[in-house]
Amino acid sequence: MWCPRCRTTLAEAEIEFVKAKRKLYYIKFKVKETNEDIVIATTRPELLNACEVVIYNPKDERYKNLKGKHAIIPLYNKVVPILEHEYAKPEFGTGLVMMCSYGDTRDVWFFRELGLKATILINPDGTMNEKSGFLKGLKIDEAREVIARRLKDEGYLVKVEEYEAEIPVCWRCKTPIEFIHTREYFLKQLEFKDDILKVADMMEFKPLEHKTRLELWVKSLAMDWPISRTRFYGTEIPLWRCKRCGYVILAELGKYVRPWKEPPPVSSCPKCGAPKEFIEGETRTFDTWFDSSISVLYVTRWLDDREGSLKALSRALRPQGYDIIRTWLYYTILRVWLLTGKPPFKWVRITGMGLDEKGRAMHKSLGNVIYPGPYLERYGADAFRYWAAASGKLGSDYRWSLNLVKTGLMFCTKLVNMARFITSFDEPREGTYKLREIDKAMIKYAVKVAKEVARSYKELDVFEPIHKLYDLAWNVFASNYLELIKPRVYKQVNFSDEEVNGAIYTLYKVFRLIIKLLSPIMPFVTDYIWRSMHNGKSVHREKLSDKELEFKEGDERLVDALVKINSAIWKLKKKLNIRFSEALNAIVYVPDIARPIVDDIKYLHKITEVRIGRPTEWDEDLGDGIYVKFLR
Ligand SMILES: [Zn+2]
Ligand SMILES: [Zn+2]
Structure with a gap:
């Protein structure tokens, strides 16, 4: 697969499909044996001379009489056999199909399966070559127009229909791709499809539904992975080749080389003994994913310490968007598995795409790209992270919302104010406090939320946690409980000292839970607060113990009642x-x-x-x- 504009080979992962209006040309062919006319519909009349066979579906009764006969290609007068083949769909066009080299991947497989010799009419630069005869030198689009006009003038064109087609284009420049012959390096992948699916089962996908995207992609692969590119920028392919015998000389392991300008690491061909002048450095570069697919091995220093690297990978998490499942994720699984025999990660966490406030994808051309810098500067990282966590479920797209960032900042301020209020009281020692029913209920309520949040974190989710913690901290704890116990802790009313201490104990207990649980999402404000409460100790060194999530007394429904009454x-x-x-x-x-x-x-x-x-x-x-x- 070739992009005529980028002038490079493309892998399946680099192909996108776009809907476009295409013309379907109905062209008259002659049957050689009977001189009767048959009509064939095609979108690519400029490839007429690359047609090697005409087919119809074995179930298509209309064309049974054509079996074993030959068709004459108009304008070129080339004679090709007519065959039965299930590739032909009776409902498309007239049910007769001319098979050319090549209109799509299906054609490539067809030619291979039938052992047909392919005729390539297109040059790497997207112009027609001499094998196309009178179309030579024209661009593909021009050639299509020219040949259509000529077919019409000579009475071969029956009609032209418009129809909507899915057209494969280059992901980079959106040019329709072509199929030409080039020599490329490939990494085998088709024979490992079942293995890759098994490796995928060895990892945990969060959320699970995105695993299907990977599985469908693996199953859909129809060719090996072409890894060489004729691009200027890229990682050099580290090898030389003997022009005399074709022997390939590899660079030294672990050394970065530029074979197109550096001499080979040998003085003559190790195979045929040809002198240095016959050894040619590779000029092409790798597909960019060939490098990034082993970034995990690079960062875990696999070349230096294989065991340590594998140990790290067995606890590794891959966070990424769903848009690069078929590239970064798939290629990483393929290559790490081929090199190590192990899955590259324990967890794969797939996020959606960040959209603008109206729900549109961000594009430079739309002018709707949000650059985080100014917002981080103005509202702080925690406020920004609050938005990121609160704006969408894990795996779903999430919208930009300045309001949520502002809410995040207000939440930070609220937490600091709560900390100030709570730490203005000394934490009561064991045995000096007595909990009232509402204190017990508040703790029980907070513990219940904490358990739910902990469960969500285990699913690598931050969306449920941030909403639950915000509601607990602000709506329930600050607005209701804190207000309720103010008369008690300020000793404006008649409660015992133990009961006053009971409220203060509850404040500390619940607030600590909130700060700990918020710390993964809002790491800065929580750490600031925790350090101020614990002689400079960081909250990020804390663990959430099972004991903290245990509280048997109290009835948390009392908290709901309090909120309603207030x-x-x-x-x-x-x-x-x-x-x-x-x-x-x-x-x-x-x-x-x-x-x-x-x-x-x-x-x-x-x-x-x-x-x-x-x-x-x-x-x-x-x-x-x-x-x-x-x-x-
Ligand atoms: Zn391109
Ligand atoms: Zn040689």
Whole structure:
């Protein structure tokens, strides 16, 4: 496969398919034996002289009478056999197909299978060569027009139809690819397809659904991997070749050489003894993936320490986008497996693509590329990371959102403020505190979230964790629990010293969990906070112990009840146009579940009285079993 514009060979992974309108030319051929006309549809009339055989499907009854006969190619008067072959689809065109060298990969296989001699009409620069006769020197598109006109003038063109086709193009320049003959170096891959699928099973894919993309790709491969390129920039292919006998001389292992300008490492051909002048340095470069497919071996110093390298790979994680599954991921698996017999990674974490705020792919030409630099500068890395974690599920595309970055920054500030508040109290020693029901419930609630977050982290997910931790830290812990215990820790109301300490103990316990669990996503602010709380010790040296995720007492539903009651009363105060800190001259009825926090609720909202149960009459029904009777 060849890109006539880049003038280099392409591997299957470098081919993209684009939808395009194509003309389908219906051309009259003569049957040599009977002189009857047959009509063949083709998109490539300029390849007429490369046609070696005409086929129809064995099930196609229309053409049974053509079996064993010959067709005469118009304009060129070349005689080719007519055969039955299942490659021909009865529903395409007229059901008769001219097989040329080559319109697509299928043709390549067809020619190989039937042992046909291929005639190549196209030069590496995308012009027609002398074998195309009167089309010589024309570009492919021009040649198509010229021959179509001539076919029409001479009465061979029956009709032209437009149809939408999937056209293979070069990924780099989008030029339609051509099939020509060039000598290239290949890496065998077809015979290892089953092995590669087995190696894929030895790794964990997160999320699992992207593994299918790899499997489909491996199964679809139809040729070995051409690894040599006629490109200027690239890694030089490290070998020389004897012009007399064809013997290949390799460079010394581990040494980077430039054979096109450096002398060979031998004074004569080791095989035929030809002198140095006969030994020619390779001028081509490698496919770029030939290097990057072994970057994991390079960074783990495989050449110096094979055992150490393999040990590292057995715990390695590959993070990458789904767009390079068929290149970086596939080639890495292939090459590392061929070289080491092992899978290159333990985990493969596949992310989606970053899109702009409107959900479009970022392109320089659209002017919608977001460069992180200025945002990192202005909002900090943690805020930026907050957006990256919060904006999309693992494996799905994620949109740019400045609002989420700003939320991330506000979250950082909130955490620092929470740390300031909490550390303004000394952490109570063991035996000096007593937990109230709401304290136990708060810890239990936080532990439950922590377990869910830990489970998500094991799946290499950060999306669920950031949303759960944000909700826990800000919406539940800061907005509700912290507010609730303020009257207690400021000793504005009558609680025992042990109960005051119970609140402070809970603050430390829950906040530590939050900071630890947030540290992988927001490493800077959490480390800053942790160090300020623990004499400069880094949070990134901490482990989350099983003990921290164990808390048997309490009923976390009490926290849900607290959140509901608080928001109902705050909403009511807003409606009544009184400040949150002002007294509410009323009796508030709350459901039975809230029994243990009746006093706390009363102090927090400065309510005259809080009662359990449903009243017989009320002024406001706030929902969730909360009623208000105003006192006048
Ligand atoms: Zn190209
Ligand atoms: Zn030789």
